[in-house]
Amino acid sequence: MKTLPRLLVGLLLTVGLVATGTAMAADKQTPIHFGDITWESGSLTTEILRLIVEKGYGYATDTLPGSTVSMEVALARNDIQVIAEEWAGRSPAWVKAEQAGEVFALGDTVKNADEGWYVPKFVIEGDAKRGITAEAPDLRTVDDLKRYAQVFRDPEEPKKGRFLNSPSGWTSEIVNSQKLKAYGLDELYVNFRSGSGAALDAEVTSSIQRGKPVLFYYWSPTPLMGRFQLVRLEEPPFNEAAWKTLTDASNPKPQGSRSLPAKLSIGVSAAFRQQYPELVEMFTKVDLPIETLNQTLAHMSEKRQPPKDAAQQFLKDHPDIWKAWLPAAQASKVEAAL
Structure with a gap:
């Protein structure tokens, strides 16, 4: 074979490099789809990660809405690529997809996270300063x-109490509904589903501020935990077999148990894990101290701050936290962008 002229070789190399560069640029501009989480800690974490991915690594991102379970199904199909706050192992949809190698839980992002059924402390102990008498001392x-049940009387069905459940579509809504049956409370309490996480938060906050008894499901990290004195009600110890009956909405005989010990991770699709190794490495290092996170969430809630603004403020205020997750070059880019 004859040797190609130098000019032609150079031209071919130039075309090849341009084509490769164009392909990489196009790939960077293809958005990474994050699940649009509606609860506060999930919204904040989503925006923190999006800012780092965009400013530090140069990838475009967007968010797609959906319920918890529908987002997990979409993740398994790679219709979305990232769920920033995944309570891994909670739902059958997640467990099935994880066992099939379709989704992966990266890191341990918030240590000491928890969930359960709560009442305000004044319901049990009263509050002399506010003139509130204990209505359920035992x-x-x-x-x-x-x-x-009458202490937590439902305004629409006054013969029953009201239990404030998660919004429909959350995995915890199924678990709480099954727990009401397991604890023999489904005939005594109205299973009230709030329209959204914000609506649940508003109703709980309003009741506490007015000194009214309220029984509700809640979780941490959240601003509510730092703002009010709450008591978590005791449940039977965690039992794996019982837990399976609680996550299965069709099980007619659920068994009582504390919820699965919380492990918050970043959920990613199998395709994302293969395509973005540098982001996977960063995601595994994400560690949000729960006290700092609760304080940030409380400020976000009190100031009615959009999650993206709160995320920017978090990155400005706590470089010692997030810089530990990133290589120096990417950390510098994020800092410059702020």
């Missing part, structure tokens, strides 16, 4: 709720 466990 309330300690979920079983004790059988005696106190």
Whole structure:
């Protein structure tokens, strides 16, 4: 074969490099789809990660809405690529997809996260400063709720109490509905689903500020935990077999159990894990101290700050936290962008 003229070789190399560069640029401009999480800690974490991915690594991102379960299904199909706050192992949809190698939980992003059923402390102990008398002085466990349904009287069905559940579409809504049956409370309490995480938060906050008893499901990290004195009701110890009956909405005989010990991670699709190794490495290092996170969430809630603005403020205020996740070059780019 004859040797190609130098000019032609150079031209071919130039075309090849341009084509490669164009392909890389196009890939960077193809958005990475994040799940549009509606609860506060999930929204904040989503925006923190998006800012780092965009400013530090140069990738475009966007968000797609959906319920918890529908987002997990979409993740398995790679219709979305990232769920920034995944309570891994909670739902059958996640477990099935994880076992099939379709989704992966990266890191341990918030240590000491928790969830359960709560009441304000004044319901049990009263509050002399506010002139509130204890209405359920012996309330300690979920079983004790059988005696106190009228304390938490439902305004629409006054013969029953009201339990504030998660919004429909959340994995925890299914679990809480099954727990009401397991604890023999489904005939005594109205299973009230709030329209959104914000609506649940608003109703709980309003009741506490007015000194009214309220029984509700809640979780941490959240601003609510830092703002009010709450008591978590005791449940039977965690039991794996019982937990399976609680996550299965069709199980007619659910068994009582504390919820699965919380492990918050970043959920990613199998395709994302293969395509973006540098982001996977960064995601595994994400560590949000729960006290700092709760304070940020409380400020975001009190100031009615959009999650993106709160995320920018978090990155400005706590470089010592997030710089530990990134290589120096990417950290410098994020800092410059702020």
